Amino acid sequence: MTTRSHHAVAMRATAIHAGYPGVPVLHGASIEVAAGEMVAIVGPNGAGKSTLLRVLGGSIEPDAGSVDLFGRPLSSVDRREFARTVASVRQENAVAFRFTVMEIVLMGRAPHLGAFRFESPHDVEIASAALERFDLRDLAGRHVQELSGGERKRVFLARALAQEPKIALLDEPTAFLDLKHVAEIFARFRELCAERGMAVVATLHDLNAAALYADRVLLLADGAAVACGTPAEVLTAENLRRVYETDVYVGRNPSTGALIVLPAAIPNVRD
């Protein structure tokens, strides 16, 4: 499954110290992602998963450490060029004003367009293909405010895709989604990794999804990496017990052989 050895490193963050005013979050975390690869960042609440993703996305400037994009330091990459290379989808996607789904997805074309320029048929085609990929064709004319949580999430994933990025940074892309949508969203991004060599970094609470879909997993705790490697290397009962401070069961799905992680039973919990 791993394609890392064949591809260039798309993005690398090394020894990152970062946080918010007065609240340091990351203490020397590092991550790298290669073209065509999907990396999951997992870890307990407050471990710094989203913060690390925001450092990669350029919205938080690290206090120390370096971030580079295809070997170039982030500081040397122009804002709009960065937006053509890296797309981010955050957890919360509030939209002011009643834009249609198509309008939101077309906003992904903005870094490719000059001021006063209208979207060309080519831009519309790219946005339509993005809608198509996330099964949003029929919703194109609807207002985002009218959509369900799952539909809304897909709209923002499609917007990120319309940016035609080489790297996608997804913050909990499947939080609050049902099983079918979780599977579909990961399937779409696996396709994109394979078809376009897109590099994907996703923060995930769901360890089973990380085990199932990611090439590599970075386990964070207290703002630093505890382990990094293939799901089988990282998601061990010992690692998880230590980091999550609760008992876990790690096994194999008897029908597929895939790694599964379950909370271990607590004795007498129902008494």
Place this chain on the structure above:
Amino acid sequence: MNASAGKPVEAAHLTRTRLFSVLGTLTILLIVCAIAGLLFGTAHISLVRAWSETASADHAILFGARLPRVLMGVIVGAALAAVGTALQALVRNPLAEGGILGISGGGALGAILALVFAAKIGGGEATVPACAFVAALTSTVAVYRLAMVDGQLEPFTLLLVGVIFNAFWGAAIMLVNSVVNFYYTHSILFWLMGSLEAPTYGEVAMVAILGLAGFLVLMYHARDMNLLSLGDESAAELGVDVDRLRRIIFIATSIMIGAAVSVSGIISFVGLIVPHTLRLAFGPDHRLLLPASLIGGGAFMVAADLLARVAIAPSEIPVGAITALCGGPFFIYMLRREGRKPLSL
């Protein structure tokens, strides 16, 4: 990807054709309003006589009074509505507007102080609009800063701070009014109520140039304003320099409000009613909404001013009172709507 993929979604976004057809329609509306504004008034005039006999009273009324007044109405209405649209994009809230955010009040105070002290310091004709601009900008920045909570803009805090500033500037103007010479009190009242009474062609040209300059700056950033609707961080991730965009919108809108206020006083709610109505009708894309507000605002103001002149003729209602009478209930309606569905307009 799919041959038919483009078809059904074509209508779901702004196209050049739709842009020009909407702007064309609004321009026709503006022309109709402007012609009505020229034709009707307290006195009945003959256009033919006004045109052919330059010494006639009709000529004096049409070219000396009504034409500059209609032109000023168009420009002031256009500027206020475009400013409303831009400020609403900036704060991501359809309740924002120059008057409500206290910017017009700040500008009016600046204009009044300049007027009162200009005689003493001996400033030129540009002193009043320049002071209005500086005061408007100061007020904008102060309101905005005070509404920031942990680096995030709180829309309702912003509205409250704006309302407080508006009242504060109003009180400051009354204070100035009570200490200055009686000679100024009419002008001060005029600024407080908002009126298009008797502008000169020089004033019309000044406001037109400043208003158009500000508008072109806003228009250049129209797509960035769309991206701002996704939130500051998302806009930044799509390549927008958000801090710079904010500063640009502050300066451009303050110039426009400063210019408008220095000739017409505080005309409130135009920047609220016009963008909101147009957004409901044509969608929120600022590449359409900004020019549509410009044209629609001009039409609305000329119509309101016509009403101000003829409603209780031969007396005249300040046009600011007309817009406030329309705008007050409208604002309440929107606030109630917003209460149910925050930020969803």
